[in-house]
Amino acid sequence: MSFPPPQLWLLKSEPDVFGYPDLARLGRERWNGVRNYQARNFLREMRVGDLGLFYHSNAKPAGVAGVLRVVREAYPDDLQFDPASEYHDLRSAAENPRWSMVDVEAVLAFPTILTLDALRALPEWANSPLTRRGTRLSVMPLTPEQFCSALAAVGLRLEDLVANHL
DNA sequence: GCCAACGTTGGC
DNA sequence: GCCAACGTTGGC
Incomplete structure (x- = not known):
C-alpha cells in the first residue's frame, strides 16, 4: 500500500438527506454539516x-453502503455562514471558522448494505463507538481490522x- | 464550575 | 413515534 498508509474512517449520513447513491451520482461532494x-x-x-466507510444512519436498514x-x-x-441553512452558526466568526x-x-x-446487526456480529467491531450503546459520534476512526472485516x-x-478502484 | 433543562441523535 | 443517551446551554 502507499506510504504513508491511509487512515481509515467511518462517516455517518442519513440517506434520506444524502446517501451513498447521491455521492456516487455526484462523484465528489463536500462532507459538511x-x-x-x-x-x-x-x-x-x-x-x-x-x-x-459511508454509513447510513436513521435508515432501514442502517448500515454501511x-x-x-x-x-x-x-x-x-x-454552511456555517449560510443564513438559509439549518447548519448556520451565528457564533462562528469568519476569521476563525x-x-x-x-x-x-x-x-x-457495497454489493449489499452491511447492516448494523451484521457489524455487531463482527468481533473487531465490539468496541467501536458505532456499536456501543448510546454513542452518537458521526465521524470516527477505524482500525484496519475493522475496515477489512467490514469489506470481507x-x-x-x-x-x-x-x-480495481484506487 | 456545577448542574438542570433542553435539543438532538439514532436505534427500535 | 418513542425514548434512552448524550452534548450543549445558560443561570447561578
Whole structure:
C-alpha cells in the first residue's frame, strides 16, 4: 500500500438527506454539516487518500453502503455562514471558522448494505463507538481490522479495492 | 464550575 | 413515534 498508509474512517449520513447513491451520482461532494466537536476534530485529522466507510444512519436498514475517499483536507464548512441553512452558526466568526468539512469521492458501492446487526456480529467491531450503546459520534476512526472485516463481510477484499478502484 | 433543562441523535 | 443517551446551554 502507499506510504504513508491511509487512515481509515467511518462517516455517518442519513440517506434520506444524502446517501451513498447521491455521492456516487455526484462523484465528489463536500462532507459538511458536522456540528460536534469530536467529530469535527476527526475531520481535521483526515488526509487526502484516506478511506472511509459511508454509513447510513436513521435508515432501514442502517448500515454501511459503500467506500469513499478523502480528496480534500479540512477547510471551513460553507454552511456555517449560510443564513438559509439549518447548519448556520451565528457564533462562528469568519476569521476563525468553528466548523470544518472535507471533500470526499465515491469509491465503491457495497454489493449489499452491511447492516448494523451484521457489524455487531463482527468481533473487531465490539468496541467501536458505532456499536456501543448510546454513542452518537458521526465521524470516527477505524482500525484496519475493522475496515477489512467490514469489506470481507460483504465479500470484498482490500487488495481488490486497491487494485480495481484506487 | 456545577448542574438542570433542553435539543438532538439514532436505534427500535 | 418513542425514548434512552448524550452534548450543549445558560443561570447561578
